[in-house]
Amino acid sequence: MLGCLVNADCERVLMNHLDHVIDSLAREQVWRYNPTSEPAAEPTALAAVALAAHGRQGAAERARVWLAQLQNADGSVGLRAADPTPGWCTALAVLAWKTCEPSADCEDYSRPVRQAVDWMLSIAGETSAPQEEAGHDTTLAGWPWVAETHSWVEPTAQGLLALKAVGQGDHPRAREAARLLEDRLLESGGCNYGNTIVLGQQLLPHVQPTGWTLVTLADEGTTTPKVMRSLDYLERELGRTTSAASLAYGLMGLAAFDHWPNDADGWLTAAASGALRRGASHEMALLALAGLKRKHPFPTGDRQVAPSIS
Amino acid sequence: MALSALNPMSPCRGDDSRGADLPCATEATRLDRRALLVGAGVVAAGAIGYPLLSNVFGAESPVFLARNQRYDSSLERTIRDGLQATGMDLSALAGRRVLLKPNMVEPSRSRPQMTTHPAVVIAAAEVFRRYGALVTVGEAPGHVRDSQMALYESSIGPALEDAGVEFADLNYEDVVWTPNAGRASSLSGFYFPRSVATADLIVSLPKLKTHHWVGMTAAMKNLYGVLPGIKYGWPKNVLHHAGIPQTVFDINASVPRTIAIVDGITCMEGDGPILGSAKEMGLIAIGAPVAVDATCARIIGLHPRKIDYLRLGKRLGPIDEGHILQRGEAWRELASPFQMVEAPHLNRLRRKDAIETS
Numbered sequence: 124m125l126g127c128l129v130n131a132d133c134e135r136v137l138m139n140h141l142d143h144v145i146d147s148l149a150r151e152q153v154w155r156y157n158p159t160s161e162p163a164a165e166p167t168a169l170a171a172v173a174l175a176a177h178g179r180q181g182a183a184e185r186a187r188v189w190l191a192q193l194q195n196a197d198g199s200v201g202l203r204a205a206d207p208t209p210g211w212c213t214a215l216a217v218l219a220w221k222t223c224e225p226s227a228d229c230e231d232y233s234r235p236v237r238q239a240v241d242w243m244l245s246i247a248g249e250t251s252a253p254q255e256e257a258g259h260d261t262t263l264a265g266w267p268w269v270a271e272t273h274s275w276v277e278p279t280a281q282g283l284l285a286l287k288a289v290g291q292g293d294h295p296r297a298r299e300a301a302r303l304l305e306d307r308l309l310e311s312g313g314c315n316y317g318n319t320i321v322l323g324q325q326l327l328p329h330v331q332p333t334g335w336t337l338v339t340l341a342d343e344g345t346t347t348p349k350v351m352r353s354l355d356y357l358e359r360e361l362g363r364t365t366s367a368a369s370l371a372y373g374l375m376g377l378a379a380f381d382h383w384p385n386d387a388d389g390w391l392t393a394a395a396s397g398a399l400r401r402g403a404s405h406e407m408a409l410l411a412l413a414g415l416k417r418k419h420p421f422p423t424g425d426r427q428v429a430p431s432i433s
Numbered sequence: 434m435a436l437s438a439l440n441p442m443s444p445c446r447g448d449d450s451r452g453a454d455l456p457c458a459t460e461a462t463r464l465d466r467r468a469l470l471v472g473a474g475v476v477a478a479g480a481i482g483y484p485l486l487s488n489v490f491g492a493e494s495p496v497f498l499a500r501n502q503r504y505d506s507s508l509e510r511t512i513r514d515g516l517q518a519t520g521m522d523l524s525a526l527a528g529r530r531v532l533l534k535p536n537m538v539e540p541s542r543s544r545p546q547m548t549t550h551p552a553v554v555i556a557a558a559e560v561f562r563r564y565g566a567l568v569t570v571g572e573a574p575g576h577v578r579d580s581q582m583a584l585y586e587s588s589i590g591p592a593l594e595d596a597g598v599e600f601a602d603l604n605y606e607d608v609v610w611t612p613n614a615g616r617a618s619s620l621s622g623f624y625f626p627r628s629v630a631t632a633d634l635i636v637s638l639p640k641l642k643t644h645h646w647v648g649m650t651a652a653m654k655n656l657y658g659v660l661p662g663i664k665y666g667w668p669k670n671v672l673h674h675a676g677i678p679q680t681v682f683d684i685n686a687s688v689p690r691t692i693a694i695v696d697g698i699t700c701m702e703g704d705g706p707i708l709g710s711a712k713e714m715g716l717i718a719i720g721a722p723v724a725v726d727a728t729c730a731r732i733i734g735l736h737p738r739k740i741d742y743l744r745l746g747k748r749l750g751p752i753d754e755g756h757i758l759q760r761g762e763a764w765r766e767l768a769s770p771f772q773m774v775e776a777p778h779l780n781r782l783r784r785k786d787a788i789e790t791s
Contacts, residue, residue, distance in 0.1 A: 267666065
């Protein structure tokens, strides 16, 4: 699986594969979940972020323009041209638009960004009084997948990252989102999709929401030991064969805290080959982002992003 | 509004302030005439429009039960025999699009009792393929966004590759709006993935498990997994807020024609549908989803009439024992009460005779 024996070789092989991945992403005219489906906001936003991070501003701009065309009048960004709701991709679109560097030749996205952020601040996950059956704090509001439902880990992480990217990391909604994410870490490490304990039993952790949470909490100065346990969980999980998306999110979560498993280059290389073969642009974008290693994968606004523990 | 993701007994969306304390479970008992007529219409359309299923759906519904089944035995033969025993005209499958829907809600290699075993999926695929059907396996895992990971963790992905069966990732497919034919919930319709909307036959391939909110999950509840997370979230919290029993019924009333093949070989008891323990039953159950679920409920020690989505499901097919035609084994000989989480909303589901014999 590894195709290389020493770290320097592995890194060279990985860079070669990532070049192919970036080239392939840059050649796309639209980005989708799989080669036969309609263009979609999430893969397009991830592609924009990945392409910009790898210096492909021209291709990234195509993605940013497409996202702007998808924006609804209320500021939200739908799933696809035919699916204007729900608006959970709005935060991802903000992150994509914020990759437009001042020196780059790109549209002025200040208005779409402002409208999108206004929309994000207008919605929140449903809260409730504390519930006996639940281990998590049901009074905290983050962001839901779909309006008028509860807050969940991934949309909350994306919302918080977007607010930080536009310089609103101190907004009360951002602070509450950070508390929510910390609350959702399992005692034994890792994150479920959003609950922690139900009817007295701790739920199962998963790599993808754990990766999102760690990437988002890396600059929060979080002192809970649950973070270290989450890093341990990811180190254990990524040692097994896993999918491209989970591998990418897991590595991004580890890298945000300055962890990089010895075999990670080999894992990424193998996953890149598979993603190229499948032509799955969102997988390619995620692998390209994970390939940034210790560089933060998402635009960070003006804040300094440094892990609080290592 | 209360947190419906955790507590299905919390108020339903659309309740007014007076009714806000009414649990959705209570709402499930409400049978209005329009809904009865709609349900009857759905069944009639299935029977008239599609001879393939003419004997499966009717006032009386056959359910086939096989015992002593194993994942390494001749499941293909069992499934074929069961389909024929329940009246399916297998020759009518040629050229039909058949979507097999296993349960891959939150797969974990350490908990194989949570998900449909790949051997059952492949055996079902082979039966339908042998009769000329165009078979796809499709699922929208309810708790995980990464379907590739779900395929790997459930071991279904490698099995499909080996067998050359196509997988449709229902979480991300393009969608088709379909009116809600059940109308037990306030949802006006559903976004079905194209693979679901265009299927000639959907085969619910659930794992038989306890469920810590609604008692049991099998053929009907498994169809939560035909709705795409991209529209409903992970978990599909829109459905929780609209009421679990109501939306289980509504989805079953609204999908194209459906039959069930239940993986009841290694089941889950206790804190299902995710964290429960394995329970060996060696069972395969085949038939129309409502009748199959009613039979499975009896087998695991629950009273079908007390399971809210089954009580609603009576509009789609029979749940009373007298209207379910037993094929293969008799359910009473297979009955073995499942352990459940101790909670009032679950204790009330138990069959009195099941408690006495457990």
